[in-house]
Amino acid sequence: AQKVTQTQTSISVMEKTTVTMDCVYETQDSSYFLFWYKQTASGEIVFLIRQDSYKKENATVGHYSLNFQKPKSSIGLIITATQIEDSAVYFCAMREEGGSAKLIFGEGTKLTVSS
Amino acid sequence: EAAVTQSPRNKVTVTGGNVTLSCRQTNSHNYMYWYRQDTGHGLRLIHYSYGAGNLQIGDVPDGYKATRTTQEDFFLLLELASPSQTSLYFCASSTRGNQDTQYFGPGTRLLVL
Numbered sequence: 001a002q003k004v005t006q007t008q009t010s011i012s013v014m015e016k017t018t019v020t021m022d023c024v025y026e027t028q029d030s031s032y033f034l035f036w037y038k039q040t041a042s043g044e045i046v047f048l049i050r051q052d053s054y055k056k057e058n059a060t061v062g063h064y065s066l067n068f069q070k071p072k073s074s075i076g077l078i079i080t081a082t083q084i085e086d087s088a089v090y091f092c093a094m095r096e097e098g099g100s101a102k103l104i105f106g107e108g109t110k111l112t113v114s115s
Numbered sequence: 116e117a118a119v120t121q122s123p124r125n126k127v128t129v130t131g132g133n134v135t136l137s138c139r140q141t142n143s144h145n146y147m148y149w150y151r152q153d154t155g156h157g158l159r160l161i162h163y164s165y166g167a168g169n170l171q172i173g174d175v176p177d178g179y180k181a182t183r184t185t186q187e188d189f190f191l192l193l194e195l196a197s198p199s200q201t202s203l204y205f206c207a208s209s210t211r212g213n214q215d216t217q218y219f220g221p222g223t224r225l226l227v228l
Contacts, residue, residue, distance in 0.1 A: 035217075042221075043224075044222065045205060102160040
């Protein structure tokens with residue numbers, strides 16, 4: 001069965017530092033898609049970055065990047081030069097190519113960035 | 116980036132009441148989804164659709180109906196609302212199916228008394 005696990009419930013960092021959030025997934029499929037979303041204090045869910053399983057290069061968008069370790073079924077999110085406004089809950093999600101259209105979400109990691 | 120809007124943003128109803136949640140996307144996406152978000156359960160898929168007139172059942176469909184009237188509009192219906200349906204509801208859309216990124220609306224907070 002598909003499963004996405006985020007073991008870090010919460011992380012606190014100082015502004016302008018780098019933070020890494022962990023995510024491991026389980027899937028039987030050889031082709032799948034991994035996503036990171038951010039949920040702000042207002043509740044809005046914002047797409048950040050994705051990694052397709054067949055791509056070897058780690059995705060990077062702005063100050064977000066991914067550490068994709070396929071043998072370990074791991075997809076970490078790295079945020080560099082964190083800002084106060086990065087404080088949010090971050091969700092990892094997975095979708096299998098051969099499966100239904102649904103996203104499987106992790107439980108989320110709450111990030112607090114302080115000045 | 117996709118534009119997905121939801122209405123109402125907040126709704127209070129009583130047990131047994133009728134509720135309709137609306138979602139509109141204006142980026143010509145084919146797929147639309149309804150999720151609910153609850154503490155301890157994360158986001159769970161209720162229903163989804165891959166086009167006008169189409170409806171697919173998600174993981175937690177009981178107590179919910181959905182209707183996709185146009186490519187842009189997807190509605191979630193609670194015909195006999197129960198307190199267990201108190202939740203934060205999100206609509207999302209994507210261009211196609213499995214390979215594409217889903218973009219979420221701002222959410223609707225529903226309280227069933």
